[in-house]
Amino acid sequence: MTDCKNEIINSVLNKTPTREAMKANCTWPGLIKAYKEWLPVNKETPIVTLQEGATPLIELKAIEAIIGNGVKVHAKYDGLNPTGSFKDRGMTLAISKAKEEKCEAVICASTGNTSASAAAYARRAGMRAFVVIPDGYVAQGKLAQALVYGAEVLAIRGNFDRALDIVQEIANKYPVTLVNSVNPFRLHGQKTAAFEIIESLGEAPDWLCIPMGNAGNISAYWMGFNEYFQARKSTKLPQMMGFQARGSAPLVFNKTIKDPKTIATAIRIGNPVNKEKAFIAKEKSNGSFLDVTDEEIVNAYKLLGKEEGIFCEPASAASVAGLLKRKEEIPSNATIVCVLTGNGLKDPDCAIKNNDAAFYSDLDPDINKIANIMGL
Ligand SMILES: *Cc1c(COP(=O)(O)O)cnc(C)c1O
Numbered sequence: 001m002t003d004c005k006n007e008i009i010n011s012v013l014n015k016t017p018t019r020e021a022m023k024a025n026c027t028w029p030g031l032i033k034a035y036k037e038w039l040p041v042n043k044e045t046p047i048v049t050l051q052e053g054a055t056p057l058i059e060l061k062a063i064e065a066i067i068g069n070g071v072k073v074h075a076k077y078d079g080l081n082p083t084g085s086f087k088d089r090g091m092t093l094a095i096s097k098a099k100e101e102k103c104e105a106v107i108c109a110s111t112g113n114t115s116a117s118a119a120a121y122a123r124r125a126g127m128r129a130f131v132v133i134p135d136g137y138v139a140q141g142k143l144a145q146a147l148v149y150g151a152e153v154l155a156i157r158g159n160f161d162r163a164l165d166i167v168q169e170i171a172n173k174y175p176v177t178l179v180n181s182v183n184p185f186r187l188h189g190q191k192t193a194a195f196e197i198i199e200s201l202g203e204a205p206d207w208l209c210i211p212m213g214n215a216g217n218i219s220a221y222w223m224g225f226n227e228y229f230q231a232r233k234s235t236k237l238p239q240m241m242g243f244q245a246r247g248s249a250p251l252v253f254n255k256t257i258k259d260p261k262t263i264a265t266a267i268r269i270g271n272p273v274n275k276e277k278a279f280i281a282k283e284k285s286n287g288s289f290l291d292v293t294d295e296e297i298v299n300a301y302k303l304l305g306k307e308e309g310i311f312c313e314p315a316s317a318a319s320v321a322g323l324l325k326r327k328e329e330i331p332s333n334a335t336i337v338c339v340l341t342g343n344g345l346k347d348p349d350c351a352i353k354n355n356d357a358a359f360y361s362d363l364d365p366d367i368n369k370i371a372n373i374m375g376l
Helices: 002-013 019-023 061-067 087-100 113-124 140-148 160-173 184-190 192-201 216-230 275-284 294-308 314-325 348-353 367-373
Strands: 057-059 072-077 105-109 128-134 152-156 207-211 239-245 288-292 335-340
Touching (some): 057 192, 061 294, 072 192, 128 140, 140 152, 184 216, 192 335, 207 216, 207 314, 216 239, 239 314, 294 314, 314 335
Parallel strands (some): 072 335, 207 239, 207 335, 239 288
Antiparallel strands (some): 057 072
């Protein structure tokens, strides 16, 4: 299937699709089929897919200009997955395996994106999807998705960490499968993003910058980079640079945060379940963790929107905010990938409150007046 992907890339570069590509009806089949030899699946595994994966790696010219020094910066824009976040990479596998095991219902705790993704894939597989969310702390778009995808939504008075305790207990007691990132299949699905980065660059980057909430994704990337390195598909491993919001940074300060606070609700997590794995990734990769303020997150968020044309979630912008904060430490000519974990459309409230746009309202529908405002 990698050949299939190359076929498409080649046909796009050559402008005219090759007859072979057209004949083979060569569309991306989703990441389980594309990477099956790297994933814990067999012939009997029913594949539940929305053709997730194969997201673009986009060069960030404005960020490169700020950093200078010959540094190349790319965004792995995983907000372009079917439900708008990287969670789909893990969910296609977690739900396929749950289906293989004849499970009829799944459950997750969620700051929003896991619930959207779990609902979409579980319902597609004909399962019930229970999602437990912190009431009032899930972005509008994500809640809308869970509802439209047919989840059964349980909003609790309490934060994500409490919601996770509850779903873990329920999954232990009752016949429902837990699809949070404690589910090992989630991480196997998510590691494919590292494969795609190496395939696009022809090599691993020097740094991988990534936001951390429950720290499943950084652990998954580290697994993916290691597997491709061991298979000699890259000659080096990246340094894993993890970032958290200052008010919600248990991995940076190495302590549980009782009442995490940040505008970046997707990473508003005080007690990450994958913390051991994340610390291993940091140590083995000679990487480093750092906190960024909400203000720094919002600045990066706005910069990505208005200078790069990329609308991501505030949580995703933490990776770019962190990179800019580490500007002085970046080796010259380094290649860097920032993971943009989710789509900006998920959190319209944040967008409307945080932008520098000129917005003139209540105008008379009069050409001269409008031209005047336009400065013409
Ligand atoms: C889930 C999520 C994260 C955090 O990922 P973890 O695996 O929990 O560390 C970051 N950004 C977005 C948009 C997310 O949905």
